[in-house]
Structures are given as structure tokens and as C-alpha cells.
Amino acid sequence: MSSIVTYIGLSLVLFAIGAVGVCIRRNAIVVFMCIEMMLNAVNLAFVAFSKLQGNLDGQVAVFFVMVIAAAESAIGLAVIISVFRSLVSVETSDAAQLKW
Amino acid sequence: MLELGILLIKVIFVLNLALGLASFCTWLERKGSALIQDRVGANRAGAFVESDRWYLKPALPFVRALGWLGVINTLLCDSLKGLWKEDFVPEGASKFLHALAPVIAVLPIMLAFAVLPLAPDFTVAGHTVHPQVAPIDAGILFVLAMGSVAVYGVAIAGWTGNNKFSLLGALRAAAQMISYELPMGLVFVALIVVYGTLDVYTMVEEQQKLLWGFIPAWGIVMQPVGFVVLLLAGMAETKRGPFDLPEAESELVAGYFTEYSGMKFLLFWLGEFAEIALFAVLLALLFFGGWDIPFVELPKGVWWASLIGHAVLMAKVVFFCVLQIVIRWTLPRFRYDQLMNLGWKLLLPISLVNLAITAILKVVL
Amino acid sequence: MTFMGFVFSAIALAAALGVVFNRNPLYSAFSLIVQLLAMAGLYSVLGAHFLAVTQVVVYAGAIMVLVLFVLMLLNLKSESGRKLGIVKPLVALGVGFSVVATVFPAVVAQFKDISLMTLQENLWKSEGGVKAIGQEIYGRYIVQFELSSLVLLIGIVGAIMLSKRKRIVIGPREGGLGGKQ
Numbered sequence: 001m002s003s004i005v006t007y008i009g010l011s012l013v014l015f016a017i018g019a020v021g022v023c024i025r026r027n028a029i030v031v032f033m034c035i036e037m038m039l040n041a042v043n044l045a046f047v048a049f050s051k052l053q054g055n056l057d058g059q060v061a062v063f064f065v066m067v068i069a070a071a072e073s074a075i076g077l078a079v080i081i082s083v084f085r086s087l088v089s090v091e092t093s094d095a096a097q098l099k100w
Numbered sequence: 101m102l103e104l105g106i107l108l109i110k111v112i113f114v115l116n117l118a119l120g121l122a123s124f125c126t127w128l129e130r131k132g133s134a135l136i137q138d139r140v141g142a143n144r145a146g147a148f149v150e151s152d153r154w155y156l157k158p159a160l161p162f163v164r165a166l167g168w169l170g171v172i173n174t175l176l177c178d179s180l181k182g183l184w185k186e187d188f189v190p191e192g193a194s195k196f197l198h199a200l201a202p203v204i205a206v207l208p209i210m211l212a213f214a215v216l217p218l219a220p221d222f223t224v225a226g227h228t229v230h231p232q233v234a235p236i237d238a239g240i241l242f243v244l245a246m247g248s249v250a251v252y253g254v255a256i257a258g259w260t261g262n263n264k265f266s267l268l269g270a271l272r273a274a275a276q277m278i279s280y281e282l283p284m285g286l287v288f289v290a291l292i293v294v295y296g297t298l299d300v301y302t303m304v305e306e307q308q309k310l311l312w313g314f315i316p317a318w319g320i321v322m323q324p325v326g327f328v329v330l331l332l333a334g335m336a337e338t339k340r341g342p343f344d345l346p347e348a349e350s351e352l353v354a355g356y357f358t359e360y361s362g363m364k365f366l367l368f369w370l371g372e373f374a375e376i377a378l379f380a381v382l383l384a385l386l387f388f389g390g391w392d393i394p395f396v397e398l399p400k401g402v403w404w405a406s407l408i409g410h411a412v413l414m415a416k417v418v419f420f421c422v423l424q425i426v427i428r429w430t431l432p433r434f435r436y437d438q439l440m441n442l443g444w445k446l447l448l449p450i451s452l453v454n455l456a457i458t459a460i461l462k463v464v465l
Numbered sequence: 466m467t468f469m470g471f472v473f474s475a476i477a478l479a480a481a482l483g484v485v486f487n488r489n490p491l492y493s494a495f496s497l498i499v500q501l502l503a504m505a506g507l508y509s510v511l512g513a514h515f516l517a518v519t520q521v522v523v524y525a526g527a528i529m530v531l532v533l534f535v536l537m538l539l540n541l542k543s544e545s546g547r548k549l550g551i552v553k554p555l556v557a558l559g560v561g562f563s564v565v566a567t568v569f570p571a572v573v574a575q576f577k578d579i580s581l582m583t584l585q586e587n588l589w590k591s592e593g594g595v596k597a598i599g600q601e602i603y604g605r606y607i608v609q610f611e612l613s614s615l616v617l618l619i620g621i622v623g624a625i626m627l628s629k630r631k632r633i634v635i636g637p638r639e640g641g642l643g644g645k646q
Contacts, residue, residue, distance in 0.1 A: 003466045007511070008572045010474050014481050016561035021485035023557035029536060030490050033497050036528070037481060040504050047513045052576075056601045059513050063602065066516075066523050067613045071620030073528045077535050078627035084539060085630075237594045238518040245518050248526025252498065255533055259491070267537060278530055285522075298595055 007048035014041035028080050028090045032073070039069050102227070110233045111214075118213045121377035122370050125421050127174040129373070132422065134170075136429045146172035178366070185362035193260040193359070201260060202364045205253025206371035208246035209378055215242045216381055217301040219410035220391055223401045231406070232301050239298035240288050243382065244281065247337060250375075251277045254346070257368070258356035270356035272436060273339060273346030279443040280336040280343075286451035287326045287333065290458045291386055294322045304390035316394040319387030325454045327387045329447055334382070336443065338375040340424060342431040343439055380420035381413075388416050473506035491536050494529065501525040515595045 018041060021034030043062045050058025084090050134141025146167025151160060166172050189198045217232035236242060251274050258270015295303045309317045320327045336343040346356060357368060384390060391409030398405040434442070466474075480503060483496030501524045509517040602610055 004576050006466050012565045016564045017481045020557045020561040027490050030493050047511050051511050060601050071616050074620045074624040078624040237514040241518045245521040248522050
């Protein structure tokens with residue numbers, strides 16, 4: 001198996017683990033962390049393909065993904081904190097007031 | 101194979117240097133603070149040794165002198181005391197995390213010494229030795245990265261204390277450290293703009309040039325504002341000096357250290373003094389020409405020139421260690437909101453404007 | 466794949482499993498920190514040196530500190546003992562498996578003969594040194610760079626507004642100085 005396939009396989013497995021985490025875990029912060037892990041798996045795929053292509057487009061994409069992830073984490077955690085203030089719980093199954 | 105051997109020698113040398121500087125700073129803190137506070141300091145342990153054995157008699161005057169200076173007290177007695185104290189873990193805290201926190205506090209500081217060069221290149225038996233353990237591409241950004249990782253040691257230490265004082269102190273310390281990373285990073289960027297490289301060795305080499313023939317292009321000449329900002333930001337980052345509210349020996353019962361005793365506490369202490377040494381080495385390398393003696397041209401590549409350069413660098417490092425210790429024992433500490441104000445409202449805009457002016461001047465001149 | 470590549474991949478996989486399957490959310494956060502540092506190592510092995518250092522500074526050094534702050538201040542216990550049942554984990558595993566099973570055969574079919582070393586003549590261009598990445602970002606991708614700074618500004622303002630306790634009153638108040646708070 002060539003090494004690009006190994007890296008893409010690793011990226012896929014990490015993405016799948018993150019997806020499983022998002023589906024299984026009920027703590028909102030842990031769900032957020034699994035989303036970050038999925039982003040990282042995609043970053044790894046970008047870097048591996050950038051090395052395959054021989055140019056730096058993939059690495060620039062990873063740079064921008066990191067910037068967006070930073071902004072998203074700040075706002076996401078602020079949202080979780082505001083929800084916690086009224087619900088006193090960060091479990092996703094507790095934020096069910098709009099459920100019919 | 102030979103490369104590996106040279107690398108191993110470099111690693112051992114740098115580790116010894118880091119730990120030696122940290123121990124030296126510990127002794128300097130005790131005796132220096134005593135001098136500043138108009139008292140004598142530790143001078144009892146080992147100062148009165150007597151012996152009848154004939155083979156020990158020649159060494160006795162040296163031991164007595166060292167004991168009178170307080171060296172035996174600080175280096176031997178404190179270490180043994182730390183090793184033999186009872187090591188307790190607070191009830192309900194994780195033993196693993198309690199032991200991990202000092203390691204995370206100390207390890208990045210030791211790693212950051214890897215990208216700092218300690219002497220100019222020299223050639224020995226046809227082999228060029230480059231006294232920098234890891235000449236990586238990112239250079240000085242690695243020091244910033246290690247400063248970012250060191251925040252976790254503080255946060256985990258406060259968390260495993262399992263009480264509100266520790267947690268409060270730890271979160272304040274972590275907020276302080278990440279706030280002051282910003283001006284520090286911006287000063288590094290300004291230095292990168294001025295010297296055109298990220299590698300610290302090349303930066304020091306560039307500082308040996310002369311501007312207009314008579315001023316050495318040292319960092320403090322090219323970036324005076326940057327020097328002041330880095331001095332303040334670095335002292336806040338290492339939680340030293342007037343920025344030591346997280347330790348706050350009189351307010352938070354030693355802050356995030358509260359639940360630590362014995363060797364783990366000494367490991368935190370060692371990490372703090374290693375940070376002082378790291379910061380002193382950074383200041384000496386980036387702003388004061390490293391191993392450069394102004395207006396003196398030493399031949400390159402010769403081993404004794406490297407030795408002289410290393411000695412000059414160590415003299416500058418000792419000067420900056422003394423400076424940090426004197427600042428710490430002279431000034432009262434900041435209140436927490438004053439500290440955060442200084443970081444965000446004063447140092448960050450100043451470093452941004454400094455970066456802008458540096459970039460404009462670099463293009464114009 | 467080099468030896469260090471294997472080491473970092475193994476650490477990243479183990480830490481990823483630790484994130485998902487740890488009961489205490491704080492231990493999940495620590496596992497994620499280890500995983501992010503292992504990914505930084507992988508980037509370095511793949512030649513993206515600037516990205517490795519940026520990953521440590523931004524992801525492991527700032528984002529995870531934020532997550533750790535939130536976890537420590539909220540002081541959560543481990544997840545309540547409500548059982549998950551058998552359907553949810555099965556569906557989750559199905560999702561994960563389908564992700565891997567749909568993409569991986571296509572990747573293998575396309576790339577199984579190409580190693581990362583064949584494009585020798587272009588190899589130096591993909592070494593992500595700081596100067597090269599700087600030239601790319603400030604050269605071809607300058608517009609995206611400016612837009613991302615705008616996104617960061619939005620993030621800062623949004624986070625501050627979302628986490629204020631008092632309600633923010635916009636507009637003049639009745640009585641007193643109009644237009645001033």
C-alpha cells in the first residue's frame with residue numbers, strides 16, 4: 001500500500017471516529033470536540049494531497065481551516081455557556097423545549 | 101553515526117546548561133533577595149563543618165566558603181528536603197493528573213532550549229559543529245509554541261487541587277499567560293521582519309553587522325520598543341516579577357501550587373527558574389547580539405573563538421537573570437485587572453504599531 | 466510511511482478513541498490535546514513545517530485552552546447514567562463504517578500505484594517552509610486572507626456579545642441622556 005493511501009486511510013478513520021463521537025456522546029462540549037477532530041482529519045487529508053500534488057494549495061487550505069475553526073470554537077463555546085446558564089446542563093437531550 | 105553522537109552531546113550539554121542556569125537562578129534568588137531586603141540570607145548549612153580526617157581537610161575551606169555563600173543550603177538541602185517530604189494527593193483528585201501537571205509545566209521549557217544556539221559555529225577535525233540542537237525551519241515560532249503548551253501545566257495543576265483557591269489561581273494564571281503570548285508573538289514577528297529570517301542562529305549572525313559603520317545592528321538598536329514590550333510580556337508570561345499574582349504568596353495561599361509538596365513542588369519551582377533562564381537567553385540572543393562583542397572581530401570557525409563567544413553569551417544571560425530577580429524583589433505586584441489592562445490595552449496596541457512601523461521602515465530604508 | 470509517521474499515527478488513533486470513549490469530559494479534552502499534538506507531528510512528517518507549529522500554537526495552545534476553561538468552570542460530572550440503548554451506537558457505527566467504506570476503495574483504486582515520492586521534481590515545492598507558505602498566502606490567496614481576518618473579527622464580537630450576562634440595550638433609554646448608556 002503506497003503511503004498516500006495510508007495517510008488518506010488514517011484521515012478517513014479519524015473522521016469516522018469523530019462522526020461516531022458526534023452521534024453517541026450527549027455532552028455538548030464533547031460533541032464540539034469531536035467536530036474539531038473531524039476538521040483535523042480533513043486537514044490531514046489536505047496536507048497529504050498537497051504533498052502528492054507538489055504544490056502548497058492544500059497547506060494554504062489547512063491554514064484557512066484553522067482560522068475558521070478558531071473563530072467557530074470561540075462562538076460555539078459562547079453559545080454552550082449561554083445555554084448552560086438557563087438550562088444548568090450541557091447535555092444535548094436536555095435542550096428539548098422545541099420538540100413537539 | 102557520528103552525527104548522532106554529536107547530537108547526543110549537544111542535547112546533554114543543553115540540558116545541563118538549562119538545569120545549571122535554573123539552579124544558579126535559584127541560588128541567586130535567595131542570596132539576591134537577601135541583599136535587596138538588607139538581610140543576610142541562608143548561610144548556615146555547611147558553613148561550620150569540621151573534620152578530623154586528613155583526606156578531607158584540604159576541601160574544607162571550599163565547603164565552608166560555599167556554605168557561607170548559601171550554595172549548599174539552596175542546592176543540596178532544598179533538593180534533599182523536597183525528595184524526602186511526604187507527597188500527598190488531595191482526596192478525590194486523580195493521581196495521574198496530579199503527577200502529570202509538573203511535567204507539562206517543565207517539559208516545554210526544556211524543549212524550547214532546543215532551537216536556541218549557544219555559540220558560533222566551529223570546526224573540529226574537519227567537522228563543522230553547529231551548536232544548535234534543532235535548526236528547524238520555524239525557528240523562533242517553536243519557542244512561542246512551547247510557551248503555548250506550558251499553559252496546560254498550570255491549568256491541570258489548579259484543577260487537581262480540587263479546591264476553589266487552586267482552580268481560581270490556575271485560571272487566572274492561564275488567562276494571564278495566553279494574554280501575554282500575543283504581544284510576545286508580535287515582537288517576534290517584528291524581529292523576523294527586521295532580520296529577514298526565522299532561524300535564531302541567522303538572527304544572531306545578522307546582529308554582528310555594523311549599521312552605518314559604527315553602531316552594531318543589535319536588536320536593541322533596531323527594535324527598542326520591541327525590547328521593552330518583550331521584557332514586560334516575557335516576565336508576565338513566566339509569571340515572574342510584578343506579574344506574579346497567580347503565585348501570590350500572600351493572597352491565594354500559593355495559588356495553583358497549593359496542593360503540591362515535595363518533589364512535584366520543586367519541579368514546578370525548577371520549571372519557573374528554567375523559564376527565567378530561557379527568557380534571559382532569548383533576550384540576550386535576540387536583542388543583545390548573542391555572542392557578539394561589539395567592534396571585536398573574532399575569527400570564525402575556530403574553537404576558542406566559539407568558547408569566548410559562549411562565555412560572552414553566558415555573561416549576558418547572567419546579567420538578564422540578575423535583572424529579572426532584582427525587578428521581582430523591587431516592585432510590588434499588579435492587581436489582576438491592572439495586569440490584564442496592561443496586556444490587552446497597552447502592550448498589544450504598542451506591539452501592533454511597532455510591527456507596522458517596522459514593516460514600513462523596512463520597505464522604505 | 467516513515468517510522469515517525471507510524472508513531473504519530475498510532476498516537477493520533479489511540480487519542481481519538483480516547484476522546485470518544487472517555488466518560489469524563491475533561492479526560493476527553495486531554496485526549497484531544499494529545500491527538501492535536503500528534504497531528505502536528507504528522508504535518509511535520511509530511512513536510513508542512515509551518516502548519517505543524519501553527520497547529521500547536523492555535524489548536525493545541527489556544528482553542529483547547531478555551532475548551533478546558535469552559536469545562537473547568539462549568540464543573541460537570543460525567544454523563545448521567547441514562548442508558549444509550551442499542552440502536553444509537555449501532556446507527557453511529559453504521560455511519561462511521563459507511564464513511565470509510567464509501568471513500569476508501571475509490572482512493573485505493575486511484576492511488577495505489579503512486580507513492581508520495583514519485584513526483585521528485587516537484588517535491589521541493591511542497592515543502593511548507595514559512596517563506597513558501599507566506600508567498601502563497603500573501604500572493605495568490607490575499608483576498609481570502611483578508612476575508613478570514615473579517616471572520617475572526619466577527620468571532621470576537623460574537624463571543625463577547627453571547628457571553629455577557631446583562632442584556633445589551635441598544636438605542637436610547639427613556640429619560641436621562643438619550644443615546645448614551
